[in-house]
Amino acid sequence: MSDLTFNKVAGAVLAVGLAIVGLREVSGGLFDQQKVEKPGYMVEVVEEASTGAVAEVPPDWGTVLPTADVKAGEAVFAKCKACHTDSSGGPNGIGPNLWGLLGRKPGGHAGFAYSPAMTEFGGKQPVWDYEHVYEFVKAPQKYIGGTKMTFVGLKKQDERINLIAYLRTQGSTGFAIPAPNPAAAAAPAEGAAPAEGAAPGAAPTAGAPTTVPAAAAPATPGGTAAAPH
Ligand code: HEC
Known part of the structure; x- marks a missing residue:
């Protein structure tokens, strides 16, 4: 009006x-x-x-990878196959193709629609290395809150180590294995023996699976904690 x-x-x-x-x-x-x-x-x-019982000692990759059971790791990968392929140029499924995973940027595989959480993780963590795959696969949704990988996780340390050794054979053999350093792996828990004395076989782990020598044995005969890095 x-x-x-x-x-x-x-x-x-x-x-x-x-x-x-x-x-x-x-x-x-x-x-x-x-x-x-x-x-x-x-x-x-x-x-x-509190539920973690004994704090897990991170594996010494230089020690555990060369002796890991790649065949057993391939068998573990059967659990991933519902969602992932691991062949060169393989298709994305519910999850991205995992060929060449180690050394690859998290959330970086072409043609896959990642969750914002995974993309964000890739912004902080430039590559998938042994340690990060190991932690992620243990409990994906705890490690990266909001990931759309709805997989419960692999609780067993030796399964994860074998799996990672297997995945390395799938397009990541160029991703270097660090030199063995058992003392560093043992240090956080018990205090470490001098580096040169602590051969993997020296740890008193009678009956332990052959695939996880030093990392599963925090009971390396102890001196004071000197952790050369
Ligand atoms: C139920 C389906 C499912 C299963 C089973 C599964 N994943 Fe995944 N995975 C996914 C999805 C979906 C993503 C993408 C996650 C996101 O974007 O948040 C993913 C992402 C990943 C990534 C990150 C890849 C990248 O490009 O950054 C890795 C590593 C991975 N999965 C490893 C595994 C392994 C190893 C197993 C077996 C132990 C496994 N996944 C089992 C669905 C699955």
Whole structure:
């Protein structure tokens, strides 16, 4: 109708808009304060620590990989095949093709629609190395919260080591195996023997599976913890 009516209406709309903005400012302040009070994930961290029983010593890759059971690792990979191929140029399935995984950028395989979580992980971690595959495959959704890999995980250390040794044969043989350093692997748990003395066979693990020598034996005869890196 008249300009005056229009102005009134417009003025009212503007006033309501301002009121909403004002309310959000006020309540926003309140929410901010609540957010800091208690981070929700604290509980899970504690649980992880307590159910983990013995803290797992990371494997010394230079020691465990050369003796790992590649055939057994291939058998473990059967669990992955529902979602992954591992042949050169193989198709993506529910999960991405894993040829040449080691040394590859996480979330970087062409033609696969990764979750934002995996893409973000790739932003922080430039390559899939032994350690990160090992940790991820243990409990994918705990390690990368929000990943769409709905696989429960491989709890057994030797299964993961054998699997990684197998995956390395699938397009990643160029990804170097570091020199053995058993002392470094043992150090976090028990304190380490001098590096040159600690041959894998020296660890007192009678009856242990041949595929996991030093890493499964935190009970390396101890001296003081000197961990050369
Ligand atoms: C139920 C299906 C499923 C199974 C079983 C599965 N995965 Fe996955 N995997 C996925 C999906 C989906 C992704 C993509 C994850 C994302 O984008 O968050 C993925 C991603 C990955 C990645 C990251 C690859 C990249 O390009 O960054 C690795 C490594 C991996 N899986 C290894 C394995 C291994 C090893 C196994 C067997 C022990 C396995 N997966 C079993 C579905 C599966």
